[in-house]
Amino acid sequence: MTDTPPRPGLVDPFGRAITYLRVSVTDRCDLRCVYCMPEHMEFLPRKDLLTLEEIDRLASAFIERGVKRLRLTGGEPLVRKNLMSLVRSLSRHRVTGALQELTLTTNGTQLERHAAELADCGVERLNISLDTLDHHKFRQITRWGDLSRVMAGIDAAQAAGIAVKINTVALKNFNQGEIPHMIRWAHGRGMGLTLIETMPLGETGEDRTDSYLPLSHLRASLQERHGMSLRESTYRSGGPARYFEVAETGGRLGFITPMTHNFCEGCNRVRVTCTGTLYLCLGQEDKADLRGPLRASEADDALHAAIDSAIATKPKGHDFVIDRATRQPATSRTMSLTGG
Ligand code: SAM
Numbered sequence: 001m002t003d004t005p006p007r008p009g010l011v012d013p014f015g016r017a018i019t020y021l022r023v024s025v026t027d028r029c030d031l032r033c034v035y036c037m038p039e040h041m042e043f044l045p046r047k048d049l050l051t052l053e054e055i056d057r058l059a060s061a062f063i064e065r066g067v068k069r070l071r072l073t074g075g076e077p078l079v080r081k082n083l084m085s086l087v088r089s090l091s092r093h094r095v096t097g098a099l100q101e102l103t104l105t106t107n108g109t110q111l112e113r114h115a116a117e118l119a120d121c122g123v124e125r126l127n128i129s130l131d132t133l134d135h136h137k138f139r140q141i142t143r144w145g146d147l148s149r150v151m152a153g154i155d156a157a158q159a160a161g162i163a164v165k166i167n168t169v170a171l172k173n174f175n176q177g178e179i180p181h182m183i184r185w186a187h188g189r190g191m192g193l194t195l196i197e198t199m200p201l202g203e204t205g206e207d208r209t210d211s212y213l214p215l216s217h218l219r220a221s222l223q224e225r226h227g228m229s230l231r232e233s234t235y236r237s238g239g240p241a242r243y244f245e246v247a248e249t250g251g252r253l254g255f256i257t258p259m260t261h262n263f264c265e266g267c268n269r270v271r272v273t274c275t276g277t278l279y280l281c282l283g284q285e286d287k288a289d290l291r292g293p294l295r296a297s298e299a300d301d302a303l304h305a306a307i308d309s310a311i312a313t314k315p316k317g318h319d320f321v322i323d324r325a326t327r328q329p330a331t332s333r334t335m336s337l338t339g340g
């Protein structure tokens, strides 16, 4: 009997190896962050969603093709029913070493009751999104969220030994003045903090021109107005962030600047939605249906063929614009659908 040769790794037409997969396990969320979704968000019909078993099969196919890092996101991943059974099942790839990292991006509201099990499944790092430390402002930006639940989630994650990174969307006229305090708070608790520029993804019912804050301005203000000394770091997380060491706190500060600094040259990632659509770029419409080939047969050959054809169409990069003349979002899908 001859062994079937291993399937080749995924390399796009620009020579970029695809080693990072983000899977949006649901488009639903228990919050409604104003820059992310409209208040009365229309969610996808449940029948369109991949089952957890199908998500496992899909993610495992990518792992077979060389994906080393897998991030579950959403919507809010922890609101997907039985999500922990998927995490538990995917953790087998951590055990074999095929996967170097299994992680989640979460808003933290449901984390308190899941943190210990996540740690037990080999989740070593979590990204928790948090835009303010003020209870009233938290309610305002999330439309109804309770900050104390997120804080309890952070406590539980740290108690379980999971490294936490805080992701903060920088918003003019909202949290701009609070950022130095948030940096000191996160670093004081041994957590990194990464600032993100708001991106023009999907209609949210809000005009982003008024809240868009270029991080180049914020960085200058941290140094000049708040006396923070930022030294560029050689650290790379494998993602698009650039990192700085903050002398005062000894902590790490990341900047994700899709708007002011195009980060596409080193892009190693693709995204799959909860309906099995593969998006090749966060800011472009290029996509491929993987649910059809996944459901067409129990063997994975059609799925792998669909993945190969899709990777061959990965665009070179995105071209986001936020200004008063360009009020249209770059894509009609919100970040919660594509998976942030
Ligand atoms: N619900 C989870 C959470 O909030 O962490 C995971 C999904 S959420 C879509 C992932 C990240 O995308 C969050 O950090 C959120 O702040 C960010 N995000 C959502 N919409 C965005 C936008 N238009 N521009 C920039 N970041 C956005």
Ligand code: SF4
Pocket (backbone or CB within 6 Å): 029, 030, 031, 032, 033, 036, 037, 074, 075, 076, 107, 129, 336
């Ligand atoms: Fe939900 Fe995350 Fe979007 Fe906020 S950013 S509405 S928590 S999906």
